[in-house]
Amino acid sequence: MSVSETVTRWRYRIVPDHVLGELLAKRWIDNAIPVLILLVVIATFGSAIPDFFTAASVGNLARQWGEFGLLVLALMIVMVGGGIDLSVGSTFALGNIVALALMNVAGLPVPAVVIGTLLCGAAVGLVNGVLVGYLRLRAFLTTLVTLIIVRAVVDMLLLTYSVRIAAVFPDSDAWFFLGEGYFLGIPLSVIVTGVIAILLHLVLSRTRVGWHVMATGGSRRSAYNVGIPVRRVICTTYIVSGTLSALAGLLFASRLGGAGADTGIGLEIAALTAAVLGGNSLGGGRGSAAKAVIGSITVMLMVNSLVRLGITSGANSLLLGFVLLLAVAIDVRWLKNRHKLLSEVYVSPTYAALPPPPGMGEGLPYALNDRLRPVERIGLDRIDGPEDVILDDADNIYTGNRTGDIVRFLAPDYARQEVYVHIGGRPLGLAFARNGSLICCVGGMGLYAVRPDRSIEKLTDETNRSLFSVIDDSRLRLADDLDIAPDGRIFFSEATIRYEMHDWPVDCLESRGNGRIICFDPNTGTTRTVLKNLVFPNGICMTHDGRSFLFAETWGARVSRYYFDGPRAGTVEPVIPDLPGFPDNINRASDGTYWLALVGMRTPSLDLALRMPGFRKRMARRTAPDEWLYPNINTGCIVRFDEAGTILETLWDFGGENHPMITSMREHKGHLYIGGIFNNRIGRLRLDGADATWTGTRSYWGDA
Template identity: 80%
Template sequence: MTLTDRLVRWRYRLVPDHVLGELLSKRWMDNAIPLIILVAVAAVFGSLIPGFYGPQSLSDLARQWGEFALIVLALTIVMAAGGIDLSVGSTFALGNIVALALIGVAGLPVWAVVVLTMACGAAVGLVNGLLVGYLRLRAFLTTLVTLIIVRAVVDMLLLRYAVAIAASFPDSDLWFWFGDGFVAGIPVSVVVAVAVALILHLVLSRTRPGWQVLAVGGSRRSAHNVGIPVRRVICMTYVVSGTLAAGAGVLFASRLGAAGSDIGLGLEIAALTAAVLGGNSLGGGRSSAAKAVIGSLIVMILVNGLVRLGVTSGANSLLLGLVLLIAVAIDVRWLKNRNKVLAKVYVSPTYADLPPAPGTDDGSPYALNDRLRPVEAIGLGEIDGPEDVILDEDDNIYVGNRTGDIVRFLAPDYSRHEVFAHVGGRPLGMALARDGALLVCIGGMGLYRIGQDRTVERLTDETNRSLFSIIDDSRLRLADDLDIAPDGRVFFSEATVRYEMHEWPVDCLESRGNGRIICYDPNSRTTRTVLRNLVFPNGICMTHDGQSFLFAETWACRVSRYWFDGPRKGQVEPIIPDLPGYPDNINRASDGTYWLALVGMRTPAFDLALRMPGFRRRMARRVAPDEWMFPNINTGCVLRFDETGRVIETFWDRKGDNHPMITSMREHKGHLYIGGISNNRIGRLKLEGADPGWTGWQSYWGRA
């Protein structure tokens, strides 16, 4: 290795280029910039104003924030569904005067005051919801008109009840507790706002109504096409918005006990600024309670800080308008360009230096031949993409189909076939359990079990999350092969945690250790990761000692052994470190050795490109994906090797006509059955000298 290669290798080993793309792909990344702004605003005003965060000042600021946060949360709910509510300020003022009139003039109990006031806000929201949701009027103009009408109603109520309200003094400790009380040292309004924010977060992220709101905000036509009641969802967001705005008015009334014509004026602009500044999208579909909380804190600190500095109210409004304009511009540009930026930085190739590829000329254990020429085709044209193939004790063949079916070809002549089970996803590796059940890795879904009665059961679709992982690697993306230990534990490989089933070539372009091997224990029904940072692990086979298994790493072109039990537990040993091609599934042979499929062959050009991560990065950014350089996966090979890594024999189809692509093979009663993820057939080859009575099931579980 040259000095330049060493420097490049260490540069890509020490600098985690993929982190930036993983950060940008996270939804919570939208909160990063608002959070930075919040910290900056808090630090600036804290340094400019002595005592800005003093106990009394902080208590007053917190009470005001609790009320304002409810307004922002109210607006956020409507924005999540793709709407806007300019009437929240007027509804807040209405809630304030209605609450004061009911508690001071009518003398109603506190619980009735709260219920009736929030009912008034819900009524305003219902009017907005009916007009916008059911009559399909423009949300901006409709709520602007509602703002004017509700403000007029507030002014009329002021003329009638202002004197009576000013002369009254409610005799209720509970009422004043709402405005001035504490819960465990925290102001009541803050507790209410935090509780509402938590509920909103759970609703939007964990419940069907919340998903429906976000779906409507993302695309109303698509939401309608999948059966979501779009009009009702929109209407209910306005009802909730009005209810929360009136609830904020109750808290304000209990704190100040004053009614004036200027209450709530311009509040809708401040709330809209806070919602957008926090990262909630004006276009809908991208909203959260956390964004609303962050934005409300920024605006509250900003406004109070400017007042403490003596800035006039006009300047305050001007500043809020400018902030809103900047926030809207950032929101629009971010939505437009985020995917473009992510596409440029997410694919992050690393330095990969493969050992020299062994030759395939005469005298090499990998010497070319035509031993696959006699392969006969089973189910030609009747199956699509049988990635793996397995046989039961009755000689029936099971293969996965691209359409999500497990297809069974019936012995003895395999002229008839049936859909054994429909699993929905892409069936990949398979294994037979002791009880005859078929265990299947399904790309994008996880590990599944199909009983002899054809019932489909999910065993696991997640594992423990990595401690320092940015992406959520607890969900299984591409489980692809498995084998079963003598005690029933299932060890299966997940090729990549960064890409989905259809994106597997991109993982090759990276050649980064994105894969892992996972163990599922049926006794405790728990799943845990046992090996990480593997380069596209894509083949697992239990050794005969019952304490270890062999596994292949496709893009690393090697086969290794891992001890999961016994005195060498936890150790990994390379078996074949320098294959001439890309290994796939591994299975047992009748003489105690192992079969290995090579899905394709290495090429000097791609081996060189693996040592040039900068070249691959530029290619990913500047060239269309269908023109990227990928490994050759057109010509395959089957080879047999022992536990020391000695290659005993190879089987080639040099022209690639009879069985062009090979991803798996199974020996069964003197024949080798071959599968290929891009083929339309199952291959069968008679093995000279093989045990005609040997089966894989008996090798694992003994004779029945």
Template identity: 80%
Template structure:
């Protein structure tokens, strides 16, 4: 290896280029800009305002924030559902005057006052919800009219009751506790806001109702088409918003004990600014309680700091307007361009130079031939994409197809077939368990079992999460092959944790260690990852020693051996480090050796590009995906090798005329059955020197 190649190799080992793309996929990345803006506000005003960080100032701000954040949280719920509520300021003022009038003038008991105040806010929200949700009026205009009407009602109530309210005295410690009390040193209003925020977070992220709100905000038509009651959901969000606005007004009334014509004036603009500054989208379908909290803290600090600096109220409103305009612009541009940015940085090729490919001519053990030209075809046109094939103890042949079925071809002539089980996802690697059930890796779903009565059971679809992984890699994306130990443990490969099944060319372009091997222990009911950072692991076969298994790494063009038991437990040994093509499934042969499917042959152009990660990155950014350099998966062969890695024989169909693509093969009673994920057939080849009584179930479980 040259010095330049060594430098490039270590540079890509030391710098995890893929982290930036993985960070940008996280939902919390939307909070990065709001958090940075909040930090800038704190630093800027903290440096120019004396006692900005003092305990007294923080205590005052906290009580104000508890009330203000309730408005923002209510408005956020409406925005997530794709609406807007401009009446929150007037509803806040209504809650304030209703609470004071009922308590100071009517003399109602405090519990009744609280219920009536919240009911008044909910009534305003219900009116908005009926008009916007059920009558489909424009949310902006509707809530603007509601703002005007409710403000008029508040003004009339002020004219009638303001003097009586001002002259009354409430002798209730519980009332004053609402506005001035604390729990464990935390203002009561802050406790209420935190409880509401946590509840909102759990509802949006963990409940069906929250998913309905997000779905309605994302696309009302699509939500309606899947059966979500769109009108009811929209109406409910406005009721919640009105209730929270009235609750904020109640807390404000308890803290200050007075009402005026300017109460709540302009709060709708401040709340809207806070919601958008926090990262909640005006377009709906994207928002959270955390974003509302960040935005409310930012706007409250700005407004109060400007007042302390003596800035005129007009300038204060001007600044809020400019901040709102900037936040909307950022929201729109980020929402529009996020996927463009992500597409440019997510694909992160690494240095993956391969050993020199062995020749396939002359005296090479890989020398091409036509031994597969005479393969007998089974199910021609009746099967679509049999990635793996397997036979049971009764000689029946099973294969998965592209439409989510496991098809069974009936022995002895395999001319009749039936859908054995419909598993829904893409069936890939299969194995026969000791009890005769069929175990199957299903792409995008995990590891499943089909019992002999054809019932389908999920065994596992997740594993332990990596300690230092940015993305949550506990869920299985592409489980693709498996095998079973004598004690029932199931080892299976997951080809990649970064891409879906149809995106395998992108994983090839990266040739990064995105794959892993996982162990499911049915006795303990546990799933754990045993090997990480593998280059598209795709093929597992238990060795005959009962302590290890062979596994293939497709894009690394190698076969290795992992010891799961015995004195070498936990170690990996190379078996074939330099294949001429891309290995796939591995299975046992009757003479103690192993069959290996080669899904495609290496090409000089891609081999060269694998040592040039910068070139592959530029190709991914500048060229359409259908013009990228791809691994050749159209011409394959079958290799038989022993445990030392010695190549015993190869079987080719030169030119791919009869069986053009090979991903798996199974030996059974003197025949070799062949599958291919892009084929419309299953091949069968007579093996002249094979044991005519040998079967897979007999090799594993000691029976025919």
């Protein structure tokens, strides 16, 4: 290895290039710019204003924020649903005057005042919701008209009740507690806003209602097509907005005890600025309570600090206008360019040198031949993508297809087939358990069991999360192949934690070691990762002694052995370190050896490119994905080897005329059954001299 290649190897081993892409892929990265702006605002005004961080100053700001934060949350929930509500300031003023009238003039008890005020705000929201949601009027114009009408109602109520309100001083501790009280040293309004923010976060991120709101905001037509009641969802967001705006007015009324003609004027602009500045999208479908909280704190600090610095109110409005313009520009540009930036930096190749490939000339272990030419074709054009195949003791064939079914071909002639179960995701690795259940790795879903009565049970779809992982690697993205230990533990491979099922070849471009092997123990119901940083781990096969298993690393072109029991438990040893192609599934052979599928063959160009991460990175950024250098998976073969890694025989279909791609094979009663993820048939090849009574299930479980 040259000096430059050694430097390249260590540079890509030490520097985690993939972290930037993983950070940009996180949903919370949207909060990075708003948080940065908030920190700048705190630092700027904290240094410019004396006593900015005193307890009295912070307490006063917090109480004001409690009321303003409710308005921003109200606007946020409408924006997430794809709308806009310009009437929040007027509804705030209406809540203020109604609360004072009910308390000071009508003399109602505090609970009745609270309920009456909230109902008043909900009524305004209902009007907006019906007009925008059910009658499909433009949200901007509709809520602008509502703003004018509600403001006129507030002015009329002021003319009628302002004198009587000012003449009464209510004697109620509960009333004053709403506006001026503390709980555990925290202003009540802050607690109320915080609790509502948490509830909204949980609703939007953890409930069906929240998913409906997000989907409606993202695309109303698509949401309608999948059965979401779009009109009702939109109407509900406006009702919630009106209720929260009235609640803010109630807290304001309790704190100041007065009403004026200027109450709530301009609050809709401040609330809109805060919502957008926090990262809530004007286009809908993207937002959160956390973003609303961040934006509201930032705007509240800016406005309050300018007042304390003696800046005129006109300057405040000017600043809010500039900030709103900046926030809208950031929102539009970020939304437009985030995925473009992510696509350029997410694919992060690393240095991955493979050992020289073995020769395939005449007389060598991998010598080319045509032994797969006489393969019989089962289910030709009646199956799409049988990645793995397995047989039961009645000789029926089970395999998955591209549409999420496990299909059964019925013995003895396999002319008839049926959908055994519809499992939903892409069925990949298959294995029979001792109790007859068919255990299946499902791409994008996890590990599932199909019971003998055809009921489906999810075994696991997550594992323990890595301590320093940026992405949430507890979720299973691409469970691939599996095998079962004598005690029932299921060991299965997850090929990559960075790419989904449809992008699995891109993992080869990285060759970073994104895969792992996981153990699910049905006796305890626990799942844990046993091996990490593997280069697309794929096939798994228990050795005949039941104390270790063989596993293939596809892009690493090698087969290794992991001991999970016995004195060598926890250790890995190489078995075949230098395959000529990319290994896939491994399964037992009747004579105590093992079958291995090579899904494709190595090429000099890709072997060279794997040692040139800079070249692969430029390729990923500058050319279209359909022009990237991919592994050759058009021609494969089947290899038989022993536990020492000695190649005993190879079976080729030279030229790929009969079985162009091979991802799996199973020996069963003297025949070899062959599958391929891009094939349209299952192959069957008679094995001369093989045990005609041997089956895989009896090899594992005897006659159980």
